[in-house]
Amino acid sequence: MASTLNRDGRPSRADLAAAADKVLADVIAPGLDVLLCGINPGLWSAATGHHFARPGNRFWPALHRSGFTPRQLRPDEQDLLIGYGLGITNLASRATARADELTRDELEAGGVILQEKVERFSPAWLAVLGVTAFRTAFGAQRVQVGPQEQEFGGARLWILPNPSGLNAHFTLDRLAGEFAALRQAAEHSKHPGGSKGAGSVAGTKGGGSTGRARGSAKKAVREAVQVAESTTAQGPRHPRGVPKA
Numbered sequence: 152m153a154s155t156l157n158r159d160g161r162p163s164r165a166d167l168a169a170a171a172d173k174v175l176a177d178v179i180a181p182g183l184d185v186l187l188c189g190i191n192p193g194l195w196s197a198a199t200g201h202h203f204a205r206p207g208n209r210f211w212p213a214l215h216r217s218g219f220t221p222r223q224l225r226p227d228e229q230d231l232l233i234g235y236g237l238g239i240t241n242l243a244s245r246a247t248a249r250a251d252e253l254t255r256d257e258l259e260a261g262g263v264i265l266q267e268k269v270e271r272f273s274p275a276w277l278a279v280l281g282v283t284a285f286r287t288a289f290g291a292q293r294v295q296v297g298p299q300e301q302e303f304g305g306a307r308l309w310i311l312p313n314p315s316g317l318n319a320h321f322t323l324d325r326l327a328g329e330f331a332a333l334r335q336a337a338e339h340s341k342h343p344g345g346s347k348g349a350g351s352v353a354g355t356k357g358g359g360s361t362g363r364a365r366g367s368a369k370k371a372v373r374e375a376v377q378v379a380e381s382t383t384a385q386g387p388r389h390p391r392g393v394p395k396a
Contacts, residue, residue, distance in 0.1 A: 162198035170197035170246050177240040178202065178229050179272055184236030184337050185219075186274035186306070188265060190243065190250040190284040190313065197246035201226035202239045207316035209323050210280070216323070217330030240268060242284055250313075255287055262288035269304030276337050277306040281313040296329060298336060307340070309333050 162170070175192040195205035203210035204226040215223040220235055232238060243253050243261040265288075269277050279285045286292050299308040311329055312321045321329070 162195060166198040167194045170194045171248070173197040173246045174244045175200065175202065175241070175246065177238065177268075178232055179238040179240055179268075180233050181272050183233070183238045183272065183274040184341065185276045185278055185333065186238045186240060186269065186272065187311075188277060188279045189239065189241045190281045191241050191253055191261075192244075192246040194246055194248050196226075199226065202229055203314065205316075208314055209316065209326050210314040212323055213314055213326045213330045216327035218334050219330065238272075238274065240265070242279065242281075242288055250281070250284065250315075253284075258284060258288040266304040269306050274306050275340060276309055276333070277303050278309045278311050278333055280311045282310050283313075285310055297332070307336075309336070 171194060173192070175197055179186065189202065189210075192202070193205050193208075196202055211223055211226065214220050214237075219237060220232075224231055229239065241261070242265055243257045244264075245253070245257065247253060265277075282294060282296050286294055294310060296310050296312055299310065302308060311333065312318060312326055314321075314326055
């Protein structure tokens with residue numbers, strides 16, 4: 152079916168219907184600072200070919216407000232992320248209208264593929280955007296938002312909230328604060344004991360919600376680490392390096 156995207160790039164109903172079960176290409180390269188992993192592509196993203204493209208999704212605003220990018224990128228500018236040391240992939244590849252349409256088997260299989268991908272591309276950090284999906288994929292029921300003690304495929308692991316507009320538990324400011332905590336940890340691992348150098352992750356402008364996010368980042372990291380360290384390990388099969396419930 153030929154695309155019927157409107158002039159402003161918004162997909163038509165026909166495009167959205169045709170996008171079901173499509174696979175969206177990753178934005179990825181070897182040696183990234185942070186590989187951001189969504190749950191799976193939505194229909195809007197699959198129809199346009201751009202990650203987190205649906206209006207109302209807070210991914211791109213949170214990425215900017217947290218200091219990862221110097222301005223808010225549009226979804227169709229996703230390839231610019233590589234220049235900032237960032238990439239995007241998904242836990243499950245199949246596009247659906249809602250993430251809860253995915254089966255447990257799909258998420259578990261996606262977890263195995265994700266680990267293989269992380270081992271191949273070797274990002275410094277893997278950030279999974281969606282704690283519930285992560286728990287389902289790996290049976291890690293005690294995992295909470297924040298940094299995790301264990302590694303994943305050789306990368307440091309961080310769980311971020313789902314940026315979907317349907318996630319009412321996190322306002323944009325709070326979401327940006329969680330992203331900022333990750334950004335600060337990623338910068339610290341690149342430049343331990345010193346100020347930010349000429350790295351690829353963008354600096355954060357002072358003032359407003361972004362400034363507040365920077366100010367609370369260290370506290371957020373400490374608190375999240377305490378939560379992660381309280382997680383106990385037990386349960387059935389899991390890929391190497393992933394916490395067990």
